[in-house]
Amino acid sequence: MIEIKGVKKQFQNETVIEYKDMVFEDGKSYMLLGASGCGKSTLLNIIAGILSPTKGNVVIDGENMQEKSQPQRDKLRIKQIGYIFQDFKLINEMSVIDNINILRLEGINTKDAPELLNKLGILEKKKSKIKHLSGGQKQRVAIARALVKKPQIILADEPTGNLNFTIGEQVIKELVDVSRGKTLIAVTHDDRLAKYFDCVVDMNEMTSGMQDLVREGGLSND
Numbered sequence: 001m002i003e004i005k006g007v008k009k010q011f012q013n014e015t016v017i018e019y020k021d022m023v024f025e026d027g028k029s030y031m032l033l034g035a036s037g038c039g040k041s042t043l044l045n046i047i048a049g050i051l052s053p054t055k056g057n058v059v060i061d062g063e064n065m066q067e068k069s070q071p072q073r074d075k076l077r078i079k080q081i082g083y084i085f086q087d088f089k090l091i092n093e094m095s096v097i098d099n100i101n102i103l104r105l106e107g108i109n110t111k112d113a114p115e116l117l118n119k120l121g122i123l124e125k126k127k128s129k130i131k132h133l134s135g136g137q138k139q140r141v142a143i144a145r146a147l148v149k150k151p152q153i154i155l156a157d158e159p160t161g162n163l164n165f166t167i168g169e170q171v172i173k174e175l176v177d178v179s180r181g182k183t184l185i186a187v188t189h190d191d192r193l194a195k196y197f198d199c200v201v202d203m204n205e206m207t208s209g210m211q212d213l214v215r216e217g218g219l220s221n222d
């Protein structure tokens, strides 16, 4: 279970985001919806321990992440969290399978990679360089790479952001399917995808701070 308790993030440029308390239960899938700039990516980064909250705590399975050191949080992220970034963060000049096997450098066992690539329909591309793949294929590689370590928590930031609706819908179905039994938190802008998730969280309602002014057009966000 992931608990968000009294979390507030203030960036150096004074942007303030306050999150209402939230709980993400084990084994459920959540879709985060909300206006651009309301703080969705920031929340994923705080859960992953990449960003620290200015105030408040993220508690994962009863452990307060803010009581741990950054190296401890990094270790937990590597072990427990699969993070799918919107821009994939794949290495273009390397093959699909090498992009996954590189995780061995972090001590991750990648023996399940072929099975995952097969489930995602791209096993025959395993020796292709990333730069020769389509957007949907790259997204599937990013999903396989995030899942190969069997994380308990999967965070996905706009996994369909670069895809047309039909391919995006297919990728979401596959993501939800391969994430079954784990906690999945995915940001998407498309409410047509809501039916594939157990819960939809309206992040406009879960955040406040200067973001309200941005949404009301009273403050430039640039």
Ligand SMILES: Nc1ncnc2c1ncn2[C@@H]1O[C@H](COP(=O)(O)OP(=O)(O)OP(=O)(O)O)[C@@H](O)[C@H]1O
Binding pocket: 011, 012, 013, 015, 017, 034, 035, 036, 037, 038, 039, 040, 041, 042, 043, 221
């Ligand atoms: N590193 C940073 N430094 C300063 N401000 C930041 C930083 N990262 C995010 N912000 C600000 O925090 C707010 C929330 O950003 P965030 O990226 O979480 O939004 P988002 O909901 O993911 O938006 P989008 O849907 O456009 O991806 C924005 O106003 C953004 O400008």
Ligand SMILES: [Mg+2]
Binding pocket: 040, 041, 042, 157
């Ligand atoms: Mg974002």
